[in-house]
Amino acid sequence: xxxxxxxLGIQGxxxxxxSYLGADSAACxxxxxAAYGNAGKDGAASEVxxxxxxxxxxxxxxxxxxxxxxxxxxxHQLTSAFMLPSHANKFMxxxxxxxxxGMNETFISSDCGDIGQISSAFGLATDEAGAAAVALNAGVDxxxxxxxxxxxxPDTLAKGLISNRTLxxxxxxxxxxxxxxxxxxxxxxxxxxxxxxxxxxKYRSLALxxxxxxxxxxxxxxxxxxxxxxxxxxxxxxQRARNRTFGNTKLF
Numbered sequence: 001x002x003x004x005x006x007x008l009g010i011q012g013x014x015x016x017x018x019s020y021l022g023a024d025s026a027a028c029x030x031x032x033x034a035a036y037g038n039a040g041k042d043g044a045a046s047e048v049x050x051x052x053x054x055x056x057x058x059x060x061x062x063x064x065x066x067x068x069x070x071x072x073x074x075x076h077q078l079t080s081a082f083m084l085p086s087h088a089n090k091f092m093x094x095x096x097x098x099x100x101x102g103m104n105e106t107f108i109s110s111d112c113g114d115i116g117q118i119s120s121a122f123g124l125a126t127d128e129a130g131a132a133a134v135a136l137n138a139g140v141d142x143x144x145x146x147x148x149x150x151x152x153x154p155d156t157l158a159k160g161l162i163s164n165r166t167l168x169x170x171x172x173x174x175x176x177x178x179x180x181x182x183x184x185x186x187x188x189x190x191x192x193x194x195x196x197x198x199x200x201x202k203y204r205s206l207a208l209x210x211x212x213x214x215x216x217x218x219x220x221x222x223x224x225x226x227x228x229x230x231x232x233x234x235x236x237x238x239q240r241a242r243n244r245t246f247g248n249t250k251l252f
Contacts, residue, residue, distance in 0.1 A: 003060060007067035014068030017105040018176050027177050029071030030064050036075035043076040053081040065101040070177055073109050085122050087114045093139030107173040109142035116148050128152050133161040141170035
């Protein structure tokens, strides 16, 4: 829910990925798709069933799509529901995200180095060029931080491992959002830097209130606490309530 309303606040009302963003808006890309938090450690495999994947871990992505999110980044790990790393998961990226949710014109960018890991870590290709082909065919449009696409795609295209149509899809999805953001028209430039602080003042009080509410876990309205005596027991209804400590937060 937080991501849904954050997307609406940053981008504005949901619209097609090719529609121009407002003067005070920016495109939203969400990461990491999907089930990334299950493993508990960066890059570790997510051991989830298909039912758990769809009922718990896919629902935030449905909300992000409903908010008009314009880009996603696949997660690092392999997910047991599909036995595939996310950057090679065509079923998830193309079938679910672009097919079922209809996000055909959104862009999908890699996380750092994960295309190369399709071969080096997961063994789904014999070299980085093959890994680039697997990722592009799965639906990944943009290679970030490293040069798997730059170095590998010319050779894979010559060998017929990817098609010009697939390459055109990737290029179009990336350029579409750059045009929508006005980058080719100089929108990234601040026309009047001196006026910027005054322009932002009206948002500061709202941002402060959002921050306060965001870190507040309990509000003692109407002097509900402390509870009066006479209770036989008190039930706490919360996930993993038997564990009294959540990070640095203690329940009781």
